[in-house]
Amino acid sequence: MHSKNRIVLLIVVMLFAALGFSLTICIDPGHQKEADLTHEPIAPGSETTKAKVSTGTRGVSTGIPEYVFNLELSFMLRDRLLEEGYDVVMTRESHDVNLSNIERAKIANEANADLCIRVHADYSSDNTLKGFMVIIPSSSSKYTAPIYEESRKAAEKIHASLLQISGIxxxxxxxxxxxxxxxxxxxxxxxxxxxxxSNPEEDVLLSTSDYREKLVEALVTGIADYFLTK
Structure with missing residues (x-):
């Protein structure tokens, strides 16, 4: 984050704190050690159901389970956000949990989070595919239309920040x-x-502390840029 932006954000966070307010980020480290393949409604009142939660993928080169990567990166993100003055809520802090995707969403709702970041890694049957992506809810869905605009704004700032990482x-x-x-x-x-x-080279890259630190710094910058526009 540019030093000027960091100073501005710190001032904003301090002012919010002085007024009794705070910016709350919910971090959801995706998946867990043991899957729960029983089903839950995909949306409130929907008859369509999906498995509550899976274990995720696994690194083809490193053998690291995705649920482990997700939590390790989330801990790094949590610590940096705390340093910047945010309040942080984690949906899980261990692997031995059983939290459905509905329950994870409700944790963010109950915390009245200003933004929820769900941390994942990806898999494809095409092992040449690589790169990050940001996924957001739909503007046309009745369930997510109310949160689409702010989700999109946050995603755009975070995406722009991640693009500053060389070679990404x-x-x-x-x-x-x-x-x-x-x-x-x-x-x-x-x-x-x-x-x-599922990409051998990117899997190794994701396991390195240097690259993880770059990802986290970019996320923190993008989050800050989002709040500075509100």
Missing amino acids: KSLGIRVRDDMTGFNWSEVPVLIFEAGFM
């Missing part, structure tokens, strides 16, 4: 209307797909 590849900002965690959310939300664990 973007697969863009994508819209989904079939995500349980989106459809049950009452607060702005996005999914950060950090890269493809």
Whole structure:
């Protein structure tokens, strides 16, 4: 983050704190150690259901489970956001949990989060595919129309910030209307797909502390830029 922007944001956060307000970020480290394949409604009142939560993918080179990567990166993001003066709520802080996607959305709702970041890595049967993407809820869905605009704004700022990392590849900002965690959310939300664990080179890259630090700094900058426009 540019020093000027950081100073402005710190002043804003301090003013909010003095007035009894704070900016709250909910971080949802995707997946968990044991899947829960029982079903839950994809949206409030919907007859369509999906599995509550899966274990995610696994690195083809490193063997690191996605649920482990997600939590490790989320802890790094949490610590940096706390340093910047945000309040942070985590949906999970261990692997041995059983939290459905509805329950994760409700944690962010109950915290009245100003933004929810769902942290994931990706998989494809095409092992040449690589790059990060940001996924947001749909503007045309009745479940997510109220949170679309702010989710989009946050995604655009975060996406622009991530593009400043040298050599990084973007697969863009994508819209989904079939995500349980989106459809049950009452607060702005996005999914950060950090890269493809099915790509041998990117899987190794995602395991390095240097690259993880770059991703986290870019996320923090993007989050700050989003709040500075509100």
